[in-house]
Amino acid sequence: MAQSHSHTHTHSGRGRHATTTHENGAVTQERYQKLKRKVRDMQNEYDKLTKELERSRKRIKSLKKEKELLLDRISQYEDSDSSDSEKSVELSSEATSDSDGSSAQHSQASSVRPIKKARGRLSTKKLSPPTPANNIVNSVPITHPSGKVPKKRASKRPLNAKTMKVQHVEQDENGNYKLPVQIGILTVLNLGTVVYDRDTFHNERYIWPVGYAVKRAYNSMINSKAQTMYVCKIEDGLENPKFVIEAEDQPNKPIIANTATGAWTTVVREANAIRQRDHSNSASGPDYFGFSQATIRKMIQDLPNAHKCKNYVMQNFEVMKNRVAGGRRRGAGARANGNAKNGTVESPASVNVQSREENGVETGSSVGDGDVVMSNSGEGEGEGEVELESE
DNA sequence: GTTGCCGCACTAGGAACAAC
DNA sequence: GTTGTTCCTAGTGCGGCAAC
Numbered sequence: 001m002a003q004s005h006s007h008t009h010t011h012s013g014r015g016r017h018a019t020t021t022h023e024n025g026a027v028t029q030e031r032y033q034k035l036k037r038k039v040r041d042m043q044n045e046y047d048k049l050t051k052e053l054e055r056s057r058k059r060i061k062s063l064k065k066e067k068e069l070l071l072d073r074i075s076q077y078e079d080s081d082s083s084d085s086e087k088s089v090e091l092s093s094e095a096t097s098d099s100d101g102s103s104a105q106h107s108q109a110s111s112v113r114p115i116k117k118a119r120g121r122l123s124t125k126k127l128s129p130p131t132p133a134n135n136i137v138n139s140v141p142i143t144h145p146s147g148k149v150p151k152k153r154a155s156k157r158p159l160n161a162k163t164m165k166v167q168h169v170e171q172d173e174n175g176n177y178k179l180p181v182q183i184g185i186l187t188v189l190n191l192g193t194v195v196y197d198r199d200t201f202h203n204e205r206y207i208w209p210v211g212y213a214v215k216r217a218y219n220s221m222i223n224s225k226a227q228t229m230y231v232c233k234i235e236d237g238l239e240n241p242k243f244v245i246e247a248e249d250q251p252n253k254p255i256i257a258n259t260a261t262g263a264w265t266t267v268v269r270e271a272n273a274i275r276q277r278d279h280s281n282s283a284s285g286p287d288y289f290g291f292s293q294a295t296i297r298k299m300i301q302d303l304p305n306a307h308k309c310k311n312y313v314m315q316n317f318e319v320m321k322n323r324v325a326g327g328r329r330r331g332a333g334a335r336a337n338g339n340a341k342n343g344t345v346e347s348p349a350s351v352n353v354q355s356r357e358e359n360g361v362e363t364g365s366s367v368g369d370g371d372v373v374m375s376n377s378g379e380g381e382g383e384g385e386v387e388l389e390s391e
Numbered sequence: 392g393t394t395g396c397c398g399c400a401c402t403a404g405g406a407a408c409a410a411c
Numbered sequence: 412g413t414t415g416t417t418c419c420t421a422g423t424g425c426g427g428c429a430a431c
Contacts, residue, residue, distance in 0.1 A: 205417090261415050286416075287403080 167295050177299050180215075186290045189213040191299055192234060196308035200240040206291045207300050207312055208234050208241040214290045219271035220249055230267065232260075232289050243289070260285025 170178045180189045192211030195201035201208050212234040220228040229248040234241050243263040245255040257263035264285045290296040298317040300306065307314065 259415060265415085284404085284416075284418095292417090293401095 169295065169299060175302075177302075183290065183293055183295045183299075186293065186296070187215040188290070188296060188299065189215055189231070191303055194300075194303045194305040194309065195236070195241075196305045196310075198240075199310075202309040202312045205313070206286060206297070207303075207306055207309055208243075209300060209303060210234055210236040210241065212300070214296075216288070216290075218267065218288075221247060221267060221270040221274060222249055224274045232263075243285070260289040260291070264288040 167183070169181050169183075172178055177188075177191065179191065180187050182188075190211055190213040192209030192213070194207055194209050201210070213231060215229055215231050217227050218230050220226045226249075231246045231248070233244040233246070235244055236242070237258070240258055243257050243260045245263045245267055247253070247255075247267070255263050255266050257266065261284065284292070286292050291300075294317060297315060301312075301315060301317075306312070
């Protein structure tokens with residue numbers, strides 16, 4: 001049946017075939033022209049939209065600047081309300097003289113503190129917006145020796161100005177936190193003991209309790225393709241705290257430094273060196289040690305004698321509802337490999353799991369043994385090294 | 392129920408600042 | 412100039428919500 005049909009078709013259709021081909025050719029040609037036109041139109045539209053986007057971006061930028069300037073002015077006037085008349089004159093004169101809308105206002109007031117050597121931000125990077133909180137020192141515009149206007153970095157935020165949200169951590173009947181506990185990418189193994197009678201064991205921002213210990217994953221210093229677990233500890237160095245980092249794959253080579261940053265910079269430098277990466281080796285010690293984590297700060301602040309640390313500024317914390325926070329699901333190493341931005345690095349699955357657990361869905365039990373975090377992918381004990389899926 | 396958008400929380404990396 | 416600290420930005424995923 002099919003055979004006869006096809007036969008008939010070929011046979012009878014021969015004469016027509018040429019015309020059909022011809023017509024088909026014309027149709028194809030026509031369609032091709034149509035598509036070509038369409039592509040051209042789309043290209044034009046794309047160009048138009050791109051330009052529009054660019055314009056909008058510029059507009060947003062200028063509006064942002066304008067907003068910052070206005071906020072700045074507002075805070076200056078607010079300040080002037082509470083200051084003496086002399087300052088008011090200073091401020092108003094500044095306000096009137098500041099006509100270029102640049103960042104010239106981000107400078108230090110001689111009346112508040114002596115003007116230090118200008119260290120203007122000269123990069124092309126966006127200047128940090130002045131916030132009402134940091135505007136206390138902004139009043140007299142100064143010009144950078146190079147002729148450029150120095151971009152003044154926002155002064156430190158008041159430590160207790162903001163209530164920080166923290167995740168709920170289970171406590172026992174005595175009010176002690178149940179450890180180990182997963183906080184972010186860190187596992188808190190021990191909170192240690194507050195040393196309140198020595199000033200070097202705390203500052204206004206952080207308390208460094210002796211015995212404090214956390215565990216986290218980071219790039220190995222000896223295996224360029226692996227991550228390993230690092231235990232960060234604080235030990236009593238008598239005069240000052242000693243920050244100790246022990247890599248699980250180098251248990252006999254602890255890194256000891258007088259600061260958290262110093263210790264972590266060593267790790268980052270070595271981890272980068274073995275990967276032959278020459279980008280910055282800077283590391284934020286407090287971040288890596290977990291001191292910038294609000295939950296950990298709260299836990300330390302809740303330790304006995306923490307309130308006796310005279311330089312430490314007590315901070316306000318608020319326990320979050322059981323919201324499963326988002327956040328980066330990638331381990332430190334993924335980012336540190338520099339590929340996170342282009343998405344070529346798969347996060348270690350374990351880190352994802354850890355984060356899910358950490359995020360309030362189930363904190364207490366799942367992290368009960370402290371190893372659970374990095375031991376996903378079915379390797380209960382051997383979580384020391386986490387192979388990256390791609391490098 | 393699915394999809395898409397938006398806001399939030401969080402992180403690593405790096406820039407800027409401060410102290411020496 | 413170096414080292415350490417703090418802050419900012421970009422990137423990411425999830426929950427909430429509305430629209431379909």
